[in-house]
Amino acid sequence: MTTQEETATPLPPRSEPPSDMDTFIKGLWRDNPVFVQVLGMCPVLAVTNTVINSVVMGLATTFVLLMSSIFVSLFRKVIPKQVRIASFILIIATFVTMADYVIQAVSLEVHQSLGAFISLIVVNCLILGRAEAFSSKNTVGKSMLDAVGMGVGFTFSLLCLGVVREVLGNGTFAGISVFGPSFEPWVVMILPGGAFFVLGAWLLLFNWMRERKKQQEEVFA
């Protein structure tokens, strides 16, 4: 009897009409694009050496995600099934080009430090993944919610890495000194290797938390 109840209660998020709130929230935590789905890793590792870069990258990706999911959702009945991936990529590439030029106009410095990775948002599997899995099947409103949720979740994970790497690797937070002049920076954090280590450590932490929660649930059940 209890087993039936247990299988019934966690179902609502996955069953037919998930609430708007749930569509939004799931990108933040339960289906976090970076930590849970492990999507879009290239920018996550490459541009998170400072907090500013992480934020700009997160915002740019969110913008592209939002705009492309609106358009994919609008055209979902018009686009033939056979050419849908190509059409999605065209839509995405258009908005990435826009984001690229806007960032260049606003801050040349940030544009240079992000380098090719703004253009590479096109091949971020997260965006194509959402277009294929969500926007091409849902209404515009729902797709927007989903895109914003995923985008914020993505930005959050970039920040998780960016903060650790800048504070430890440079002794600064968004350019402001944290530990004072006597701090010896951990150079490895800024280097490519550090990116892998920090992301690995975050994944370990989340794995551990999930494992512990599961064990607690087993104890209570």
Added chain:
Amino acid sequence: MKTESLFYIFLNASLINNFVLAAFLGICPFIGVSKKLETASRMGMAVTFVMLVSSVCAYGVHLALVAINAPYLQLISYIVIIASAVQLVEMFIKKFSPALFQALGIFLPLITTNCAILGLALFQTAKQYDFVQSLVYALGAGVGFALAIILMAGLREELELSEMSDVVKGTAIVLMIAGILSISFMGFAGLGG
């Protein structure tokens, strides 16, 4: 830029600035397809091949875009030619080597969204390489990708046999190993000056 020797370009793309471990391009297949040595080496071959083809195409398209003065079309046209190059390669392999086609399976179409390919096209344009230089650069990048993914697959096959707690298993430990690999690849930084 123009004076770089071809050998240096190759060395730079494959070891010093390894696409996967130093420039973070193509991380998704690097983590996703590196479970078995066999599939990893096939993936490496396929990527190298697509890189060569798309490098040639990107060079041509870049010339055309400069001629019509439309740099803002760069990204869109690159992604379209890469997608078509992958499609072409897929048809080609299917026709001439069905065994290889079977072995590569789902990985072939996935190469389209491999950022290493688009990254390569963008970098060679940014560095203003001429035709031969671009080709060598693409070959170097492909070899570097294959090297990284094969090393990783070898390590992961060993990892399967070792004992560790459940928490560590999965992506986390793979990333840690990648970190160590990346640091050891930094040893190549002194090569070529």
